[in-house]
Amino acid sequence: MPFIKLTRLEQKRFGAVVVCILCAVAAWLFLALNKKYPYAVQTELIYKEEPQGKAFKALQPDTVDLKVEGTGWQLLFARLRIKPPAIAVSLQKLNSRSYVVLSEQLDQVNRQLETSQRVISIKPDTLYFDFSKRTNKRVPLKLISKLTFAPQFGIEKEIKLSPAYVNISGPQEELQKIHTWPTDSLKLNDIKTDIDTRINLIKNSKNNINIYPSNVGVKISVDEFTEKTIEVPLSILNNKAYHDVKLYPKKVKITLMVALSNYAKTNEEELKAAVDLNDWKILGHNRLFVKITKIPNFAKLVSVIPNSVDFIIEK
Numbered sequence: 358m359p360f361i362k363l364t365r366l367e368q369k370r371f372g373a374v375v376v377c378i379l380c381a382v383a384a385w386l387f388l389a390l391n392k393k394y395p396y397a398v399q400t401e402l403i404y405k406e407e408p409q410g411k412a413f414k415a416l417q418p419d420t421v422d423l424k425v426e427g428t429g430w431q432l433l434f435a436r437l438r439i440k441p442p443a444i445a446v447s448l449q450k451l452n453s454r455s456y457v458v459l460s461e462q463l464d465q466v467n468r469q470l471e472t473s474q475r476v477i478s479i480k481p482d483t484l485y486f487d488f489s490k491r492t493n494k495r496v497p498l499k500l501i502s503k504l505t506f507a508p509q510f511g512i513e514k515e516i517k518l519s520p521a522y523v524n525i526s527g528p529q530e531e532l533q534k535i536h537t538w539p540t541d542s543l544k545l546n547d548i549k550t551d552i553d554t555r556i557n558l559i560k561n562s563k564n565n566i567n568i569y570p571s572n573v574g575v576k577i578s579v580d581e582f583t584e585k586t587i588e589v590p591l592s593i594l595n596n597k598a599y600h601d602v603k604l605y606p607k608k609v610k611i612t613l614m615v616a617l618s619n620y621a622k623t624n625e626e627e628l629k630a631a632v633d634l635n636d637w638k639i640l641g642h643n644r645l646f647v648k649i650t651k652i653p654n655f656a657k658l659v660s661v662i663p664n665s666v667d668f669i670i671e672k
Contacts (some may be wrong), residue, residue, distance in 0.1 A: 395426050395477060401443040402484075408451040413486045414528060421459070422480045425470075444469055446484075457484045489528045497522055498558070498573060499537040507549040511582050513616045514655055519574040523558065527566035538568065543575060552577035580616035584659060585623055587611050591647065591666065592631040595638075601671040604632065609647050609666075612659040619655045627653045632666060644668075 402419045423444075444466050450457050459466075459479040466476050498518050506512075523538045541557045557572045590608050609630055615623045629651035636642040644665040652658060 395424055398423050398425055403443050403445045404448050405445045406447045406449040408448060413448070413451060413488055414531075416485045416487055417481065423476050424478045424480070426475045426477050448486075451486060451488075455486055455488065457486075458482060459484065489530070491526055492529045492532060493524060493526045494532045494535065495522050495524055496535055496538050499539045500543065500556075500575065501539050501541065501559075502543040502545075504543070504548060504577075505546045506579070507547050509581050509583070510549045510579055511614075511616075513578040513580040513618065517576040519576065520570070523573075524569045525566055531566060535566075540573065540575075548577075548579055549581075551579050580618050582614050582616055582657075583620065585613050585615050585620060587613070587623070587625055587628060589625055589628045589630045592629065592650075594631050594633040594648075595635045600634070602634065603669045603671070604645070605667040605669075606663070609664075610662045611649065612662075613652070614657040614659050615653075616655060619653070623653060623656060627651070627656075630661070632668070637668070637670075 399420055399422050402421060407413070446457065446459065447462060447465065448457060450461075460482050463476060463479075466479070467474075470476065498521060500516060500518060502516075504512075518540075525532060525535060525538065539559045541559060543554075543556050545552065553574070553576050555572050555574050558568060558570075561568055588608050588610050591604055593602055593604075596602060611628055611630065613623060628649070631648050631650050632645035633648060634645070636645050645668050646665045647661050647663070649658060649661065
């Protein structure tokens with residue numbers, strides 16, 4: 358197929374036409390995107406000015422559809438999102454009635470949005486609520502954590518939360534389902550020193566339950582750990598017939614992992630080991646297995662040598 362050959366002058370004229378067309382399209386697009394257009398967007402509700410002394414339960418989801426008027430640029434680039442992504446709604450009217458009309462709060466809603474966006478209407482326009490008597494409950498906190506320690510380091514004693522309990526208030530039927538309240542996840546790596554920090558509590562997914570406080574202190578005592586081996590004499594359990602039982606050996610070596618700060622106070626008095634004659638009388642074993650009946654709460658058991666012993670019973 359033969360190509361159309363243009364003279365230099367015709368090429369310049371053709372180029373000028375193309376440039377004019379592109380400029381016209383760009384100008385039209387710019388003007389079109391600067392115009393206002395209505396579009397729908399879904400957003401979450403945040404309740405404020407809640408009625409005092411009343412526990413409420415929303416009878417519809419905490420999301421609404423907004424009809425928003427914005428520029429074509431917002432429609433093109435904002436992907437139908439509003440800023441901020443949630444709007445606050447006053448529940449002050451619930452002091453005198455059981456519903457809230459959102460169209461009455463359009464001015465307050467629009468003050469929360471970008472100046473170039475304007476909410477025209479909200480669907481549903483009326484929110485209905487169910488009321489019950491508000492009660493209080495005190496529940497323990499549950500720390501959600503993912504901790505890793507440097508080699509030979511670990512938690513010296515129980516993690517301390519301050520406060521250890523949280524106060525929650527809301528409908529009685531809702532509070533009966535709550536037995537603990539979790540914190541946000543505490544993630545720390547390669548720990549080798551004490552931790553003293555604050556962490557937020559998990560936010561309540563239901564608007565009719567209040568939590569106090571909203572954050573707690575977390576203290577983690579960290580120490581370097583080492584092994585310590587202690588020789589402990591064996592005692593005998595369930596020797597009800599008062600047999601003369603001879604054990605071989607009479608002592609066992611217990612190896613513990615203990616913090617350096619607790620190394621000196623970890624001794625024989627803090628440990629107890631025993632064998633149970635029921636292993637022979639009831640289970641018919643020809644060796645008695647060693648059981649650790651007492652161990653310090655700050656120590657971790659590593660091994661018991663031997664873990665079973667020979668025995669002779671003289672009647």
